[in-house]
Amino acid sequence: MTVPAIRVRAVTKQYGTLNALGGVDLEVGQGEFFGLLGPNGAGKTTLISALAGLVRPDGGSLEIMGHDVVGDYRNARRNLGVVPQELVFDPFFSVRELLRIQSGYFGIRGNDDWIDEILASLDLTHKAGANMRSLSGGMKRRVLVAQALVHRPPVIVLDEPTAGVDVELRQGLWQFVRKLNQAGHTIVLTTHYLEEAESLCGRIAMLKAGRVVALDTTDNLLRRFATHSLRVSVDRVDTAAALGGRAAEDGWVEFAFDGYADVEGLLARLRESGAGLREIQLGAPDLERVFVEVMHRA
Numbered sequence: 082m083t084v085p086a087i088r089v090r091a092v093t094k095q096y097g098t099l100n101a102l103g104g105v106d107l108e109v110g111q112g113e114f115f116g117l118l119g120p121n122g123a124g125k126t127t128l129i130s131a132l133a134g135l136v137r138p139d140g141g142s143l144e145i146m147g148h149d150v151v152g153d154y155r156n157a158r159r160n161l162g163v164v165p166q167e168l169v170f171d172p173f174f175s176v177r178e179l180l181r182i183q184s185g186y187f188g189i190r191g192n193d194d195w196i197d198e199i200l201a202s203l204d205l206t207h208k209a210g211a212n213m214r215s216l217s218g219g220m221k222r223r224v225l226v227a228q229a230l231v232h233r234p235p236v237i238v239l240d241e242p243t244a245g246v247d248v249e250l251r252q253g254l255w256q257f258v259r260k261l262n263q264a265g266h267t268i269v270l271t272t273h274y275l276e277e278a279e280s281l282c283g284r285i286a287m288l289k290a291g292r293v294v295a296l297d298t299t300d301n302l303l304r305r306f307a308t309h310s311l312r313v314s315v316d317r318v319d320t321a322a323a324l325g326g327r328a329a330e331d332g333w334v335e336f337a338f339d340g341y342a343d344v345e346g347l348l349a350r351l352r353e354s355g356a357g358l359r360e361i362q363l364g365a366p367d368l369e370r371v372f373v374e375v376m377h378r379a
């Protein structure tokens with residue numbers, strides 16, 4: 082049996098009286114593209130820091146490719162590449178120097194062929210000799226990704242890698258991360274862009290206040306929690322809302338239902354009610370709705 086890429090068991094972490102992690106259990110299989118979602122302060126970064134050995138959990142255990150992050154730190158760390166949220170660099174090194182130093186941390190010498198390959202994939206070749214301080218924010222973020230990859234880790238964790246990054250770079254980054262995943266790397270991603278998570282992640286865990294409140298395949302989450310929606314613009318909002326809708330802004334009323342088959346009946350009742358139908362919009366279930374629903378129920 083293959084070991085999971087990541088195994089998190091009953092992990093707790095307190096800061097004073099605050100439960101940053103209140104007993105988290107998770108398993109991510111090798112080769113998965115896994116999403117870790119949750120509102121600000123849910124504990125995502127704390128969990129990632131614990132995986133990277135930067136935060137010591139109060140209880141429970143974490144393993145990377147079967148290596149305990151406390152008891153077998155070196156091997157656990159060797160198997161993990163983390164792209165952190167914060168852009169922190171020594172401004173005096175060039176991009177290549179930085180990547181060589183990072184390779185050195187893992188005891189790797191003569192890593193330039195691989196470094197060249199990473200730089201090319203991230204469209205950074207022309208910046209290899211540039212000082213970190215001369216790079217734009219988006220380029221620095223790409224260097225963070227490169228830094229996480231110098232030791233060819235099988236498991237890669239990206240903590241909001243696209244925050245504050247322009248659309249073009251975001252798409253480029255995702256293309257690259259997808260390629261890594263297709264090449265067999267396990268990817269764990271946190272992001273507040275739910276559309277991105279929906280299109281990239283096969284499975285998703287949602288965290289709220291240090292607890293896993295949903296954990297399933299993206300498809301199942303969409304099926305289980307999300308409803309389709311019908312938005313209608315009407316002359317008489319109250320009349321329409323009385324049929325089970327929710328009044329929204331500017332004369333729009335929203336209805337939630339399980340499948341498109343229900344739309345016809347609803348439209349017929351709206352017409353009969355004399356609400357004065359002006360315009361309709363249909364919405365398919367999306368992860369954003371699921372997220373709002375899960376957070377609301379939890």
Ligand SMILES: Nc1ncnc2c1ncn2[C@@H]1O[C@H](COP(=O)(O)OP(=O)(O)OP(=O)(O)O)[C@@H](O)[C@H]1O
Binds near residue numbers: 119125
């Ligand atoms: N070093 C620390 N000292 C005290 N409290 C902390 C520390 N680090 C995190 N916390 C608290 O722990 C909770 C979880 O924070 P964490 O950064 O893990 O959340 P997050 O899900 O990553 O949020 P975001 O989406 O904003 O990045 C928050 O309430 C935060 O204020």
